[in-house]
Amino acid sequence: MKTIGALIWEPGTRSGWSVEDIEIDPPKSREVRIKLAASGICHSDDHVDTGDIPLPWAPIIGGHEGAGIIEELGPDVTGFEVGDHVVLSFLPSCGHCKMCTIGRANMCEMGAGVLAGFAPDGTHRVHARGQGVGPFSYLGTFSPYVVVNIDSCVKIDKDIPLDKAALIGCGVPTGWGSAMYAADIALGDTVVIVGTGGVGMNAVQGARHRGAKNIVTIDPVPYKREMAKIFGATHSVENYEQAADLVSEMSNGQGADVVIITVDVAYGHLLNPAQEMTRRGGTLVLTSAAPVTQRDVPFDLFTFAMSGKRLQGSLYGTVTPRRDIPLICDLYRRGEFKLDELITKTYELEQINEAVQDMRDGKNIRGVITYDL
Numbered sequence: 426m427k428t429i430g431a432l433i434w435e436p437g438t439r440s441g442w443s444v445e446d447i448e449i450d451p452p453k454s455r456e457v458r459i460k461l462a463a464s465g466i467c468h469s470d471d472h473v474d475t476g477d478i479p480l481p482w483a484p485i486i487g488g489h490e491g492a493g494i495i496e497e498l499g500p501d502v503t504g505f506e507v508g509d510h511v512v513l514s515f516l517p518s519c520g521h522c523k524m525c526t527i528g529r530a531n532m533c534e535m536g537a538g539v540l541a542g543f544a545p546d547g548t549h550r551v552h553a554r555g556q557g558v559g560p561f562s563y564l565g566t567f568s569p570y571v572v573v574n575i576d577s578c579v580k581i582d583k584d585i586p587l588d589k590a591a592l593i594g595c596g597v598p599t600g601w602g603s604a605m606y607a608a609d610i611a612l613g614d615t616v617v618i619v620g621t622g623g624v625g626m627n628a629v630q631g632a633r634h635r636g637a638k639n640i641v642t643i644d645p646v647p648y649k650r651e652m653a654k655i656f657g658a659t660h661s662v663e664n665y666e667q668a669a670d671l672v673s674e675m676s677n678g679q680g681a682d683v684v685i686i687t688v689d690v691a692y693g694h695l696l697n698p699a700q701e702m703t704r705r706g707g708t709l710v711l712t713s714a715a716p717v718t719q720r721d722v723p724f725d726l727f728t729f730a731m732s733g734k735r736l737q738g739s740l741y742g743t744v745t746p747r748r749d750i751p752l753i754c755d756l757y758r759r760g761e762f763k764l765d766e767l768i769t770k771t772y773e774l775e776q777i778n779e780a781v782q783d784m785r786d787g788k789n790i791r792g793v794i795t796y797d798l
């Protein structure tokens with residue numbers, strides 16, 4: 426079929442997204458075609474343009490945070506029907522590899538290929554200017570239609586608004602799971618969340634669900650500090666120094682039980698002040714993606730070891746997509762999860778470069794591209 430999509434032809438050059446005509450093939454084995462309601466715009470998409478995630482291939486169709494309705498089934502599809510509502514998971518889970526079977530589906534082996542530039546079977550579904558186009562995360566939601574493998578699809582109930590549910594494909598579980606699972610927050614804990622955008626706000630919600638007593642957020646943007654309170658922050662401050670003073674006061678000088686870093690781009694210098702704020706035996710979680718060339722981290726190793734702290738990486742919030750995506754939908758339905766408030770502004774696909782600039786400027790918690798459904 427013919428439609429449009431937002432592509433990058435020269436990754437890493439800050440050329441911006443080109444919205445142009447594309448051709449999408451029919452679904453092959455174990456694939457479905459989905460008409461999307463919306464696509465979130467995530468920093469990871471922008472990393473391709475800035476080069477923080479270097480891609481040795483092009484062109485790429487961006488977007489990895491979508492939800493929509495299944496329109497067509499390819500051969501060998503089981504468990505899905507035309508008309509099903511699905512969230513697209515930015516990392517697939519096959520259900521039978523080692524990581525899936527030991528309860529670490531966020532690290533499904535199939536996910537290793539999401540930036541290889543092909544569908545999981547090594548071929549292209551999207552074509553532009555006579556060339557095969559690689560999808561971001563096997564998805565490519567910067568188009569009103571996608572053809573994707575069913576291992577990337579998680580079925581949800583039809584009463585959940587799809588334009589909101591799109592966010593449950595990446596930013597929501599990444600932040601929420603970082604607090605729920607990666608940090609393993611205990612009832613009554615003091616938690617610091619560094620950076621409250623489309624990921625960090627959900628870490629705030631996760632900390633609330635875990636029963637944290639104090640949830641301190643750090644963000645330089647006044648609007649985000651204000652919004653953090655709506656998501657459950659008990660205190661929100663501008664910088665590390667203010668947070669350190671506050672946490673020290675709250676904890677008799679002990680420090681925070683948990684610090685979670687959910688900034689837009691991770692750099693080495695952010696880690697040590699976060700460690701200093703973490704109490705002895707506490708946990709520091711790093712969720713944000715860093716530029717792949719970022720290797721140097723000034724870190725007080727002596728204190729780190731001698732005070733028994735834990736540094737925990739968090740990919741996709743350590744969630745199990747097939748368990749947690751429907752669970753988040755259920756929490757939303759019960760009024761216990763804020764999705765609507767995450768969406769600051771909606772855009773047409775043609776406005777994607779404006780939307781990305783707004784994200785870079787810190788204007789949005791999440792900007793979302795909406796499609797006519």
Ligand SMILES: [Zn+2]
Nearest residue numbers: 467469595596
């Ligand atoms: Zn993302």
Ligand SMILES: [Zn+2]
Nearest residue numbers: 519522525533
């Ligand atoms: Zn797997």
